[in-house]
Amino acid sequence: MARTASAIRRSVVEAPTGFAAKPRKTRRSLLALVFLASTRLSPWLRERLWRSIYDRLAAHDPLAEQFLAMNYGYADVREDTTRAPALEPRDEPFRYELQLYRHVTDGIELAGKDVLEVGCGRGGGASYVARYFHPNHILAVDLAAQAVASCQALHRLPNLTFQRASAASLPCASASIDVVINVESSHCYADIEDFIAEVRRVLRPGGYLAFCDLRWPRVAAELRQQFDRAGFVERRHRIITENVLAALDRLAERRQGICHAVPRWLRPAMGDFIGVRDTAVYDMLRAGRLAYVSLLLQKPQLVARAERPRSNLSFGEGLAIR
Numbered sequence: 001m002a003r004t005a006s007a008i009r010r011s012v013v014e015a016p017t018g019f020a021a022k023p024r025k026t027r028r029s030l031l032a033l034v035f036l037a038s039t040r041l042s043p044w045l046r047e048r049l050w051r052s053i054y055d056r057l058a059a060h061d062p063l064a065e066q067f068l069a070m071n072y073g074y075a076d077v078r079e080d081t082t083r084a085p086a087l088e089p090r091d092e093p094f095r096y097e098l099q100l101y102r103h104v105t106d107g108i109e110l111a112g113k114d115v116l117e118v119g120c121g122r123g124g125g126a127s128y129v130a131r132y133f134h135p136n137h138i139l140a141v142d143l144a145a146q147a148v149a150s151c152q153a154l155h156r157l158p159n160l161t162f163q164r165a166s167a168a169s170l171p172c173a174s175a176s177i178d179v180v181i182n183v184e185s186s187h188c189y190a191d192i193e194d195f196i197a198e199v200r201r202v203l204r205p206g207g208y209l210a211f212c213d214l215r216w217p218r219v220a221a222e223l224r225q226q227f228d229r230a231g232f233v234e235r236r237h238r239i240i241t242e243n244v245l246a247a248l249d250r251l252a253e254r255r256q257g258i259c260h261a262v263p264r265w266l267r268p269a270m271g272d273f274i275g276v277r278d279t280a281v282y283d284m285l286r287a288g289r290l291a292y293v294s295l296l297l298q299k300p301q302l303v304a305r306a307e308r309p310r311s312n313l314s315f316g317e318g319l320a321i322r
């Protein structure tokens with residue numbers, strides 16, 4: 001990760017094939033440095049740092065309504081409008097952020113299911129899933145107490161509950177959840193393997209983890225191996241950087257507006273944080289130095305041991321996994 005901080009210190013970012021080829025100046029901000037160097041911090045410090053950032057952000061009320069979903073968004077780069085979901089007028093401002101939830105859960109049956117979202121932020125994504133896909137129930141958790149308090153005030157739905165909890169200690173019984181959703185949150189975690197173990201514990205056999213987040217390309221490859229070692233079956237793997245950049249381009253004007261709602265000294269940091277065009281994180285994505293990874297992973301089904309006698313994973317007498 002030595003190149004993490006040095007890359008951000010560089011003043012020019014080259015564009016890879018497929019993206020705009022013009023080099024441009026990359027502005028630095030304290031928050032970008034924190035983000036880009038955070039993988040070098042001690043896990044303890046990293047988790048506390050991110051919690052403090054998200055708590056402070058949630059406490060900043062003027063942004064609450066504009067920031068119901070806090071991810072970088074997803075846009076169909078082929079402009080295939082037939083795939084664009086119909087949204088209620090109140091959800092239109094968050095179209096691209098909600099499309100990331102739609103993308104990540106694409107192909108999974110959510111109706112009637114028990115869903116857990118880990119790292120729900122302001123709860124806009126959980127509310128979207130609860131209203132449009134009709135799960136039996138969604139428990140949405142976040143480490144930031146202020147964010148959870150905002151969620152409880154902003155979204156009141158019969159099938160949606162918010163709770164403060166860490167990704168490393170999920171407040172669910174073992175094998176009680178059908179689908180875990182994790183959108184742009186895992187880069188903050190002290191130990192990704194604790195999270196993976198917890199997801200595996202709470203999922204029912206055959207249950208899914210719908211995951212997406214930013215990663216250094218090398219770390220993205222390691223991440224897939226970590227899921228594999230934990231026994232997950234990879235059902236989908238996509239690098240969606242292009243779709244995320246397309247969303248950030250379409251969101252540029254609104255996100256500039258959010259930047260102007262914070263004090264002047266905070267604007268460069270906020271710009272990086274929310275992915276405003278031509279700021280550091282945006283440029284790292286465009287240059288291919290950061291990748292946006294999307295994964296759909298499945299916890300194997302239980303099968304009778306007689307069907308697969310050599311499995312080394314066991315759930316009790318006579319049962320194994322596939």
Ligand SMILES: C[S@@+](CC[C@H](N)C(=O)[O-])C[C@H]1O[C@@H](n2cnc3c(N)ncnc32)[C@H](O)[C@@H]1O
Pocket residue numbers: 047050051054055068069070071118119120121122123124125141142143144147165166167168182183184185186188189190
């Ligand atoms: C970029 S926001 C994304 C929020 C939401 N998923 C969305 O797309 O709008 C990341 C969220 O992850 C939460 N988070 C960070 N570390 C966490 C942890 N260890 N356990 C649970 N949530 C965490 C943060 O508080 C923050 O709300």
